[in-house]
Amino acid sequence: MFEEWRHRRAVQRVKPGDGRPLKRFRWWQMLTRALFHLRLMNDDGRRTDYAVDVRHQNQSDGYVKAHLYLDGRHHAESRVPAVFPVPGGTVEVRASNFGLKRCHYVTVEGAEFPLVPDPASAEGRRARLDRSHPALSRWIGFLSVTVLVIGLALLILQLAEQITRDPEGLAQYVGTFVSPIDLSAGGNAVVGLVTVAASTERALRLRYNWLLDGGAG
Incomplete structure (x- = not known):
């Protein structure tokens, strides 16, 4: 029930496009832009090309927006999470702190297909x-x-140590916990950087787990 309500709200947020042409992806945009493509066949047999363009940085209104292009022209836009109606279903777009966690074509029957990322x-x-290099990719x-x-x-270890530090707080019931790993400020910074890199790599494959990737953010 909640998912249906959220889906309807997302559809209602969609605004019509202004017809501007889709700009080519440039190499310097790799960390700030995502571009995906979808080809569909109309009932009359004519092929239509859709593209979803997302700039990861927040816009002037504070939201990340997804833009839908039809045959190279700006067709619609919405802040994410976005749901764009297209022939035979919808295109669903969701973002995380590290990129996109979802950019799928969902048919009216419920089948899901990820959009194809732009080669650049x-x-x-x-x-x-x-x-x-599938083996390297899996590694x-x-x-x-x-x-x-x-x-x-x-x-988790650091949080457990923090919340049991006060002897008059939780420590009087469960005792004081001392983390077996004591990282310096520099060590914590390194851990933060590598976890951000790991979540960013997963976002490039539209992989997301609320506990792993959400915790990294």
Whole structure:
């Protein structure tokens, strides 16, 4: 019920586009822009090309916005999470702190298909690595998950030590916990940087877990 209400609200946020042309993806935009493509067939057999363009930095109103292009022209826009009605279903776009966690075509029957990233984008380059070097790609994905699990474990240890430090607080019931790992400020900074890198790598593959990737943010 809640998901249906949220879906309707997202559809209601969609605004018509202004018809401007889609700009080509530039290499210096890899950390600030995501561009995905979708090709659909109309009932008359004519092919239509959709593109979803997302600039990760917040706009003037404080929201990240997704822009939908139809055959190279600005067709609609919405702040994320966005749901764009298209022939046969909807295009759903959701963002995280590190990129996109969802950019899928969902049919009226409920089938889901990820959109194809633009070859020049960071997502497109990561997809090309997956196709050309699948073993290396799997190793990188495993390393990202491992880094996030370790980062989450360190965070839990530090939090447990903090909340049991006061002898008149929780410590009087459960005792004082001392973390077996004591990181310096520099060590915490390094852990923060590598966990952000790991979550960013996962976002390039539209992977997201609320506990691992959400905790990193």
